[in-house]
Amino acid sequence: MPFRDLVSWNSLIAGYAQMNCCREAIGLFDEMVARGFKPDNVAIVSTLSACARSGDLEKGRAIHDYVKSNGLFVDSFLATGLVDLYAKCGFIETAMEIFSLCSDKTLFTWNAMITGLAMHGYGEVTVDYFRRMVGSGVRPDGVSFISVLVGCSHAGLVDEAKKLFDQMGSKYDVDREMKHYGCMADLLGRAGLIEEAAEMIEKMPRDGGKREKLLAWSGLLGGCRIHGNIEVAEKAAERVRELSPEDGGVYKVMVEMYANAERWEDVVKVRQVMERDERVNKSAGFSRVMS
Known part of the structure; x- marks a missing residue:
């Protein structure tokens, strides 16, 4: 040039x-x-x-x-970039300081702050900033809801998340996407509401993407592992294998769960299936379902 x-x-x-x-x-x-x-x-x-x-x-x-x-x-555009940087890198106080000095906060500025808070486990503060955003007259979008639902999940704010999820369309006119259902399924699974989480996943849009479906079922499997629900774990593991046949982590989760329940025959069966399937990454550690 x-x-x-x-x-x-x-x-x-x-x-x-x-x-x-x-x-x-x-x-x-x-x-x-x-x-x-x-x-x-x-x-x-x-x-x-x-x-x-x-x-x-x-x-x-x-x-x-x-x-x-x-x-x-430093206009709202530049302030958003700075808030995004410091919030994502974990320097929440610095992000908050820059955020507070911005006199013309846009939706993107609010989302940058809310997303950073959610990423680093500030669940209650995430919800507080979401409420402040709405109170200031800024209408949330799909990104806003993903962040606040993730924040609720990390903080165990189940009732708050349910309320916000229910209000997405009725109050805020924001369409629910696969990612929102996935966030809710993860939250419910972590909280031990396994059956409710499974029902949530079954209600997800049928035309959703493979990645979102995989994350949802993997999240549910992780919740089953935490709370020892083998029956639902078997169903979730089957769906994860269908979506990601190469994922060896799902087999290791099931081996661990069967071993904890002293179901030794099932431990042997899972290991045999894993060894026979050439698609499986045998050297992989615990996968996304362990997060």
Whole structure:
């Protein structure tokens, strides 16, 4: 490309960041600065997003220092990028400070804060911020609900999650997606409401994606493991095997559950099936169902 202007640099950096090519996005940002271009908020936010996704807090902080040292105006767009960086990297207090200083919070700003809180187990605070967002007149979207449901799951706030899930369509006009059902199934499974979790999964949209279905059934299997429900675990394990035949972790979970119940014949059967199936990754440790 014979002539590169700020728009072309921004487009490349944003494209790499959106495609999750984080190292390339950060490298392009550094090259742009080295060539004498002064990055604007578009380039900065795209690079901050790459830092947040890759967990590169050191680089993100350096960019934040650049913003402060050059006196750049922190609008809601840039504030969202900074909140997203610090919240995802676990620096919740810093994220909260930046969030509080933002006078024009958009849905994306709220979602960045709520998602970061949920990721790091601040369940009750996640719900509080969700309520504050609604109270400020900002309408939640599907991302908002995924985050607040995850936060409820980590904190064991079953009744709160049920209430929010029920209100999605009736109060907030947000369509339930596979991911929302999966979050609820995981929450119910962790809380020991195994049968209710299984029923929730059966109600999921039939046209949902394979990944979402796998996460839902894996989450249920994890709940069964925690609470020793072998009957439902067998059904969940069968569904996980159908969706991910190569996943050796599901067999190891069932071996553990049968062994704990002293069902030694079933232990032997599962191990034999696992050894015979050439698709199974025999060296895999416990899979996503152990999370």
